[in-house]
Amino acid sequence: MVIIDLEAQPAAVFDQHTRWQADIIQPSSTQLTFAPGPFSSGETVTIAVELYRHTSGWKARSVGQGYDTGLASLATDYGIDVET
Numbered sequence: 133m134v135i136i137d138l139e140a141q142p143a144a145v146f147d148q149h150t151r152w153q154a155d156i157i158q159p160s161s162t163q164l165t166f167a168p169g170p171f172s173s174g175e176t177v178t179i180a181v182e183l184y185r186h187t188s189g190w191k192a193r194s195v196g197q198g199y200d201t202g203l204a205s206l207a208t209d210y211g212i213d214v215e216t
């Protein structure tokens with residue numbers, strides 16, 4: 133997850149100029165890289181990659197989902213009740 137600290141930077145958003153990537157290096161030294169395309173809707177929170185257990189190992193899934201309504205919306209989407 134990548135989050136902009138809106139208390140420190142209240143006007144900041146991910147936009148077409150924002151460039152970031154997630155790198156995962158496996159024990160075998162194989163590297164997985166995910167670099168999402170530009171965001172365009174004023175996102176302040178993004179999910180970069182999901183890591184999860186699958187049978188006896190781990191799996192990675194690139195996501196690149198952005199939220200323009202902040203961390204509370206992301207938490208709500210995952211079933212967490214957030215008091216505002």
